[in-house]
Amino acid sequence: xxxxxxxxxxxxxxxxxxxxxxxxxxxxxxxxxxxxxxxxxxxxxxxxxxxxxxxxxxxxxxxxxxxxxxxxxxxxxxxxxxxxxxxxxxxxxxxxxxxxxxxxxxxxxxxxxxxxxxxxxxxxxxxxxxxxxxxxxxxxxxxxxxxxxxxxxxxxxxxxxxxxxxxxxxxxxxxxxxxxxxxxxxxxxxxxxxxxxxxxxxxxxxxxxxxxxxxxxxxxxxxxxxxxxxxxxxxxxxxxxxxxxxxxxxxxxxxxxxxxxxxxxxxxxxxxxxxxxxxxxxxxxxxxxxxxxxxxxxxxxxxxxxxxxxxxxxxxxxxxxxxxxxxxxxxxxxxxxxxxxxxxxxxxxxxxxxxxxxxxxxxxxxxxxxxxxxxxxxxxxxxxxxxxxxxxxxxxxxxxxxxxxxxxxxxxxxxxxxxxxxxxxxxxxxxxxxxxxxxxxxxxxxxxxxxxxxxxxxxxxxxxxxxxxxxxxxxxxxxxxxxxxxxxxxx
Amino acid sequence: xxxxxxxxxxxxxxxxxxxxxxxxxxxxxxxxxxxxxxxxxxxxxxxxxxxxxxxxxxxxxxxxxxxxxxxxxxxxxxxxxxxxxxxxxxxxxxxxxxxxxxxxxxxxxxxxxxxxxx
Numbered sequence: 001x002x003x004x005x006x007x008x009x010x011x012x013x014x015x016x017x018x019x020x021x022x023x024x025x026x027x028x029x030x031x032x033x034x035x036x037x038x039x040x041x042x043x044x045x046x047x048x049x050x051x052x053x054x055x056x057x058x059x060x061x062x063x064x065x066x067x068x069x070x071x072x073x074x075x076x077x078x079x080x081x082x083x084x085x086x087x088x089x090x091x092x093x094x095x096x097x098x099x100x101x102x103x104x105x106x107x108x109x110x111x112x113x114x115x116x117x118x119x120x121x122x123x124x125x126x127x128x129x130x131x132x133x134x135x136x137x138x139x140x141x142x143x144x145x146x147x148x149x150x151x152x153x154x155x156x157x158x159x160x161x162x163x164x165x166x167x168x169x170x171x172x173x174x175x176x177x178x179x180x181x182x183x184x185x186x187x188x189x190x191x192x193x194x195x196x197x198x199x200x201x202x203x204x205x206x207x208x209x210x211x212x213x214x215x216x217x218x219x220x221x222x223x224x225x226x227x228x229x230x231x232x233x234x235x236x237x238x239x240x241x242x243x244x245x246x247x248x249x250x251x252x253x254x255x256x257x258x259x260x261x262x263x264x265x266x267x268x269x270x271x272x273x274x275x276x277x278x279x280x281x282x283x284x285x286x287x288x289x290x291x292x293x294x295x296x297x298x299x300x301x302x303x304x305x306x307x308x309x310x311x312x313x314x315x316x317x318x319x320x321x322x323x324x325x326x327x328x329x330x331x332x333x334x335x336x337x338x339x340x341x342x343x344x345x346x347x348x349x350x351x352x353x354x355x356x357x358x359x360x361x362x363x364x365x366x367x368x369x370x371x372x373x374x375x376x377x378x379x380x381x382x383x384x385x386x387x388x389x390x391x392x393x394x395x396x397x398x399x400x401x402x403x404x405x406x407x408x409x410x411x412x413x414x415x416x417x418x419x420x421x422x423x424x425x426x427x428x429x430x431x432x433x434x435x436x437x438x439x440x441x442x443x444x445x446x447x448x449x450x451x452x453x454x455x456x457x458x459x460x461x462x463x464x465x466x467x468x469x470x471x472x473x474x475x476x477x478x479x480x481x482x483x484x485x486x487x488x489x490x491x
Numbered sequence: 492x493x494x495x496x497x498x499x500x501x502x503x504x505x506x507x508x509x510x511x512x513x514x515x516x517x518x519x520x521x522x523x524x525x526x527x528x529x530x531x532x533x534x535x536x537x538x539x540x541x542x543x544x545x546x547x548x549x550x551x552x553x554x555x556x557x558x559x560x561x562x563x564x565x566x567x568x569x570x571x572x573x574x575x576x577x578x579x580x581x582x583x584x585x586x587x588x589x590x591x592x593x594x595x596x597x598x599x600x601x602x603x604x605x606x607x608x609x
Contacts, residue, residue, distance in 0.1 A: 133568055140575045144582055151586055156593035160602055163586045167515060170528055170579050177572060178535050184565070185542045 005047050006059045006072040006128050009040055009082060010138075013121035017114045026101065026109025033113040034093040040124065041090035044083045051079040052478065058130075066130070067191035073130030077482040080333065081257040082127040084340050088249040089120050091344070095457040096242040099351055103240045104152055112152060116246070119145035123254050132180050132266070133190045135258065136173065139222070142254075143169045146247060150239040161234035168231040172221030179214030182207050195266050203271040215262055216277065223255035225281075225318055226288025229311045233295075236307035241351035244303065248310055249344040253336050256317055260329065263321065264486035273324065282322030286416045288315030293423035297430065302350050302360040305427055306343065309386065312420060313339045319413055320401055326483045327404040333479035335397035338468060342385040342394055345461035349378035352450035352458065362430075367440025369432070372449045376435055378462045383428035385465045388421050392469040396476070500541035507534035519599040521590065525583045532576045539565040539572075 016036045020029040051057060057074040060066060074082075096116075104112050122142025129135050147169065151162035184190060186207050187198040202208055217228075224232040236244050263272055272278075289312050296308035313335070320332030350360050352375045357364055369376035385392035388399075398417060405413040440447075449455070468475050495502070507530055514527025543565035551563035587597055594602050 133571075137571055137575070140579075144575075144578055147582055147586070151589065156590075157606060159586055159590045159593055160606070163521065163583065163590060166579065166583050166586065167524060167528060170583075171512075171515065171531070173575075174532055174535055178538065181535065181539050181542065181565070 004059070005043050005050070006057055006074050007061070009043050009047070009086070010121055010125045010128055012036055012039060012043075013117045013124065017117035017121065020117055021110055021114035023110050026106055026113070027097070029110040029113035030093070030097050030100075033096075033117055034090075036117060037086065037089040037093050037120065040120070041083075041086040044079075044086035044124075047074060048079040048083045048478075051076055052481070067189045067194035070134050071130040071191055071193075072128045073193065074128065075482075075485045076478060077260065077333070077485055078127045078257065080337065080478050080482060081253060082124055084253055084337060085120070085123045085127060085250045088246065088340055088344055091457045091460055092242060092246045092249075092348075095245070095348055095351070095454055098451060098453050099241050099355055102355055103154055103242075108152065112149070112240075115145040115148045116243075118142075119149060119246075123250055126254050127257060130192050131190050132183075132192055132195065136177055136180060139173055139176070139258075142251070143173060143222075146243070146251060149243045150235050150247075152243075153238040153240050155238055157234070158238035161231070161238045165231040165235045168221055168228075172218045172228075175214045175218030175221070177218075179211040179216075179218060182211030182214065186211075192261065192266050196268070199266065199271070200268045203268055208271075209275070212262075212267060212271075212275070216259070219255050219259050219262070220284075223252055223259065224311060224314055226284050226292060226311055226315055229288070229292070229314070232311055233304055233307040236310065237301060237304040241303075241347065241354055244307075245344055245347040245351065248307075248347055249340040252310070252314055253340055256314070256332070256336055259321065260332070260486060263324075264329070269487070278322045278324045280322075281318045282410075282413065285315040285318030285322055286413065288312060288318065289416055289420040290423070293420050293427065296427040297423065299427075300362045302353075302362065302365065302431055303347070305431065306346055306350065309424065309427065310339075310343060312424075313343070313386075316397070316401060316417070316420070319417070320404060323404050323408055323410070325404060325407060326480075327400065327407050329483040329486060330476070330479045331397060331400035331404045333482050334400055334475050337475050337479070338385070338393035338397045338465075341461055341464050341468065342382050342392075345378055345458060345465055346382040346386065348454070348458040348461065349375050349382060352454045355450055355454060356447050357444060362434050364441065364444070366434045366438035367436075368444060368447060369435030371440060371444075371447050374455050374459070375450055378455075378458045379435065380432060381462050381465060383424075383432065385469065387424045387428060390469075391466065393465045393475075395469055396472050400476070501538070504534045504538040504541070507531075507537065521587045521597040521599065522584070525580060525587065528583070529576065529580055532572070532579075536569045536572060536576075539569045 013036050016032055020032050023029045051074055059072040061070040119142050122138045125138030126135055147162050147166045151159050186202045186205055187195055189195055189198060221228045236248060292308045292311035296305050299305035317332045317335050320328040353365055353368060354360050385394035388394040402414055402417055511527045511531030511534060515524050518524055543562040545561045548559045548561040549557045551560045591597050594605055
């Protein structure tokens, strides 16, 4: 029964997607998507619980035994990522009703929700599958639907940024495909666990090294790891708000999961540590944290500012991978979870301002913090979490990351983390200053607080930020367990 | 010399890959970029399919008296990848049509000029 759970998580949204497309009205499709997301969130929760208590779930598709058939293999690592994806979708969809109706023409809404469900199914599929080619297929399902979703943004730049993302994303996916092919040519298998068994025998071959490099670069592109992040700021800025929330909180997390999986499960440890992978992750993480944070400070569009901040946050996660220690990977997984919460909350809060005035340019939003106190509160708390103030989720991830850096005596990395946090104070401070301390524009004096339906999901995430900042048992416990599953040895 | 001739399928794949990649990077015309992307993807398909050949192996259809077959699995994988490639091309071209409607051009530098961004 538990095995079926893992398949249902992918199949339900996949089947619901075409149904959503043929429903006659936007609200019907929305209701269907909401029900599907809620069911998936519950299933993902049950799955996480089952994995934590009973251990690994393995499901053979069509009864074909692995490594010949496709296997869905769920352990603590993908269970938590699937939970994030499904949970964020279930929180985003109530928000989507009003926000999407405002930003997307009514006749496109059924197709919009259909593409959303496809993207959702693809992301869940990536987390569930234990077959590396199956992973490529799900990657393309989620990517293609997200290009379409981004292009639905109101401004015409949405089209060019979707196009840019399509080119970069396809290059990344094709790189991944080359890598898989090269590795398949040496091992004759596509099952991840089987690959882990067979790769040590052939790990000296140049072909395997080349394949490894292609896979890493391909997914670094999808992850938007600095300096391969160029598609991200545009895509997040011009996409419909709901999609920005959803992609910022899930798509990059899933790409990061794949990198963790490939680095620690599929390839043998001595192979990875013999390559400069760890140093490269540290280097791009550090430059990413600093330069993306500085870029963020100079942005005048709040959505774009947060997008650059996302690139910086991805840098933090890369640092944890770079250490390749148990503490480092724990920190990465904690930050993966917490960043989904804080960026989800922040993008939602900014989205409520867009809902009211149709823009989030610094010149337009000034003074609105006093007129929209709940939205403003969400931005303040989300921002504090982003900075890493004690009592918020962001503090926990930074704490573990600094611990991991201290364990390796990497003083430069500690300094970078602290400087990154200070830069976050500057750019979040800038948003708060504009929102609260400047006089409102005369045309915006009548702007009222956003409707309940938008505020409620935002505040669910805001409260989650505080809750997971105070009660770390769940996140840290699962992250440690995940690091254990990945077999990372300390030191 | 044997090394070069013996691996001719890889040389072809690499050659096509680089043509495609270079086209994607260097061309400003959005349709040409898509063409480049297609060549790039096709080179990977060729790489897979040529790898699956077993020397002296027959086509992977069960026939009496044949012992050695080529590996059919990469063909199946690439069938999937071809579908993905077609979908990507279709979506990319659809976006180009929309961009043409919105900007009146499909040249990258002219689009940037109109937006004053990036």
